Amino acid sequence: MVDSALKPAETGFIARTLRESWPILVVLALLALAPTLSSALENPFLIRLFTRAVIFGMAAVALNFVLGFGGLVSLMHAGLAGIGAYTVAILAFHDYDGSKLFGVFAGTGNLAISIPLGMLLSAFGAALTGIVSLRTSGAYFIMITLAFNQMLYYFFVALQQYGGDDGLQILASLDLAGFDISKRATFFYVALAALTLELLFFARLVDSRFGVILRATAQNERRVIALGIPPLRYKLAAFAISGAAAGLAGALWATGQQFVSPSELSWVRSGDYIVMAVLGGMGRVWGPVLGAIVFVLLEAFLPSWTQFWQAPFGLVVILIVVFLKGGLIDLVGAKGPRAPGGGGH
Amino acid sequence: MSLSLFIEQSLNGVQLGVMLFLMAAGLTLVFGIMNLINLAHGSLYMAGAFFAAAFIKLTGSFVLAVLLALPAAAIVGAFVEWAVLRRFYSRGHLDQVLVTFGLILVFNDVVRMIWGVVPVPLPPPDALAGSVHLFEGVFYPAFRLAILAVGALVALALYFVVSHTRVGMWIRAGASNRPMASALGVDVELVFSLVFSAGAALAGLAGLMAGPITAVQVGMGEPILILALVVTVIGGIGSIRGAFVAALIIGIGDTFGRVLLPPALGSMVIFMLMAAILAWRPKGLFPVHG
Numbered sequence: 223m224v225d226s227a228l229k230p231a232e233t234g235f236i237a238r239t240l241r242e243s244w245p246i247l248v249v250l251a252l253l254a255l256a257p258t259l260s261s262a263l264e265n266p267f268l269i270r271l272f273t274r275a276v277i278f279g280m281a282a283v284a285l286n287f288v289l290g291f292g293g294l295v296s297l298m299h300a301g302l303a304g305i306g307a308y309t310v311a312i313l314a315f316h317d318y319d320g321s322k323l324f325g326v327f328a329g330t331g332n333l334a335i336s337i338p339l340g341m342l343l344s345a346f347g348a349a350l351t352g353i354v355s356l357r358t359s360g361a362y363f364i365m366i367t368l369a370f371n372q373m374l375y376y377f378f379v380a381l382q383q384y385g386g387d388d389g390l391q392i393l394a395s396l397d398l399a400g401f402d403i404s405k406r407a408t409f410f411y412v413a414l415a416a417l418t419l420e421l422l423f424f425a426r427l428v429d430s431r432f433g434v435i436l437r438a439t440a441q442n443e444r445r446v447i448a449l450g451i452p453p454l455r456y457k458l459a460a461f462a463i464s465g466a467a468a469g470l471a472g473a474l475w476a477t478g479q480q481f482v483s484p485s486e487l488s489w490v491r492s493g494d495y496i497v498m499a500v501l502g503g504m505g506r507v508w509g510p511v512l513g514a515i516v517f518v519l520l521e522a523f524l525p526s527w528t529q530f531w532q533a534p535f536g537l538v539v540i541l542i543v544v545f546l547k548g549g550l551i552d553l554v555g556a557k558g559p560r561a562p563g564g565g566g567h
Numbered sequence: 568m569s570l571s572l573f574i575e576q577s578l579n580g581v582q583l584g585v586m587l588f589l590m591a592a593g594l595t596l597v598f599g600i601m602n603l604i605n606l607a608h609g610s611l612y613m614a615g616a617f618f619a620a621a622f623i624k625l626t627g628s629f630v631l632a633v634l635l636a637l638p639a640a641a642i643v644g645a646f647v648e649w650a651v652l653r654r655f656y657s658r659g660h661l662d663q664v665l666v667t668f669g670l671i672l673v674f675n676d677v678v679r680m681i682w683g684v685v686p687v688p689l690p691p692p693d694a695l696a697g698s699v700h701l702f703e704g705v706f707y708p709a710f711r712l713a714i715l716a717v718g719a720l721v722a723l724a725l726y727f728v729v730s731h732t733r734v735g736m737w738i739r740a741g742a743s744n745r746p747m748a749s750a751l752g753v754d755v756e757l758v759f760s761l762v763f764s765a766g767a768a769l770a771g772l773a774g775l776m777a778g779p780i781t782a783v784q785v786g787m788g789e790p791i792l793i794l795a796l797v798v799t800v801i802g803g804i805g806s807i808r809g810a811f812v813a814a815l816i817i818g819i820g821d822t823f824g825r826v827l828l829p830p831a832l833g834s835m836v837i838f839m840l841m842a843a844i845l846a847w848r849p850k851g852l853f854p855v856h857g
Contacts, residue, residue: 289661295664324603351842353844353846354845357845357849358845358850359848360660361598361660361804362800362851364660365796365797365799365800366800366841366845369793369796369797369838369841370842371836372790373834373835373839376834376835377834377835379834380833380834381831382830382832398774411838414719490789493606493664493668494667495662496661496665497668499596526787530679531678532672532676532682533677535670535672536668536669537673539672540665540670540673542665543662543666544654545598
């Protein structure tokens with residue numbers, strides 16, 4: 223791979239965002255209309271669909287920070303999101319139950335406490351597993367993250383007091399620092415706002431010195447080392463940040479569904495997130511959002527045509543890998559410099 | 568833990584170990600030689616079990632079914648290699664993960680179309696249906712003993728082929744330095760196809776032996792795939808010897824972890840083992856590539 227010049231932004235952030243990222247602005251604006259559309263058509267299914275798309279989008283954007291910009295093919299992001307989801311659900315469980323977690327901590331239905339805690343734990347999980355997995359590279363990294371994903375999966379399956387295989391229903395009423403966000407439309411806007419903030423955060427981070435080093439590490443790790451920068455700690459920090467964002471997506475997922483299940487943590491879901499990122503385009507922070515929307519639409523409408531929708535979906539994935547290397551972004555043709563992409567080594 | 572339980576669990580562990588070895592052997596060779604991550608290896612395991620079930624129904628004989636199912640799995644493997652995966656040897660790992668992930672979805676749906684979602688019966692042969700009285704008070708299912716024996720025999724045969732024959736020499740040469748092997752006149756394409764089909768047959772063998780113990784159903788290959796990946800990584804990617812040692816460690820570790828520890832911890836034992844071994848040796852126990 224030829225090294226391309228990586229430099230922080232020279233022009234204003236807003237002007238550049240408008241020029242390079244107009245497709246996502248359009249998409250976010252259209253998404254904001256989803257609840258109105260849903261109630262106009264009297265079709266509550268639509269808003270559930272788009273809530274799913276927004277939250278999957280958040281997880282895929284989190285993954286893409288390390289995948290598209292750090293070159294790290296992680297197959298454990300479903301597990302990391304699951305930590306956030308179970309944090310919310312378990313705290314709510316103890317809140318409802320009145321019992322104490324580990325006999326010490328009281329539960330809570332306040333998302334202003336449980337969501338940040340979930341993000342923290344996800345970041346911690348990512349950092350802990352990252353210490354082992356990031357010392358390896360390439361195929362080892364992929365397989366190890368896959369194994370850690372299954373470790374988390376089996377861990378939550380084994381927690382019988384929290385539903386085990388069947389999952390855990392959230393019976394306590396959840397609130398965000400006193401605000402009731404349980405109505406579908408309210409929750410949708412909360413999720414959409416969270417996605418927007420996440421995109422802004424990662425857009426700034428990718429352009430920062432930290433982001434430049436991360437991208438440089440993905441391109442040519444040896445050269446980064448030669449410059450006197452230890453790449454491991456940057457990758458580790460990036461992995462933890464990505465984990466926290468995945469945890470946020472998971473926590474919102476649990477809140478919106480009032481339910482968590484280990485099946486959302488299975489490695490197949492991790493694979494889905496990679497598909498979303500690649501489908502949407504890994505070169506942009508917002509690319510995976512497009513991928514998530516397409517994924518959710520396919521998942522919702524393919525089964526109505528045929529009972530066997532996974533085979534055509536799998537074929538679509540195979541064809542995309544063979545032909546469409548830059549993701550859907552290539553089709554909308556947004557201009558501007560590219561991230562190195564995680565295709566390499 | 569009583570002595571008889573200890574013996575029984577040890578046998579279970581070794582038996583899981585040889586099964587994992589059959590899976591990991593194909594995986595580790597395919598990766599070591601072709602530099603290809605094949606997540607769809609579990610699908611070949613599933614294919615082996617379903618083929619065996621279908622051929623038993625057709626012929627009524629377990630032995631005949633095995634003899635037909637193994638080449639069938641190898642042919643499926645050869646076809647997938649020829650039609651799709653061949654194009655991906657020189658592509659990045661991400662593309663390989665994606666394409667084999669897509670293949671899993673296709674495989675699962677094709678099996679669902681043909682056999683449906685209900686588990687398919689795969690009875691063990693009548694001769695091996697009962698239990699064997701090992702010694703005082705210790706009984707063990709004959710079929711599981713047979714698995715152990717077949718697995719150990721195949722492992723030995725594989726070891727012999729890889730380390731004492733010309734084909735094995737090509738394979739080892741390809742695993743340690745592909746361009747050099749190719750330059751020295753090894754027909755690398757042929758070796759690729761051969762190794763992939765052989766790996767598919769081994770995965771199929773593991774699948775059809777697991778069928779009578781577990782259930783023959785869609786997605787049955789995925790849990791074992793993860794364990795086989797763990798084995799491959801611990802053993803060192805590309806190393807048959809590493810795969811064998813790691814398979815036994817994981818088989819025994821997993822079995823005893825589940826018996827001795829509370830479930831939440833027991834299910835995590837092998838992953839913690841993996842983390843510990845990789846923290847100590849990031850390239851696995853028997854690294855092949857310098």
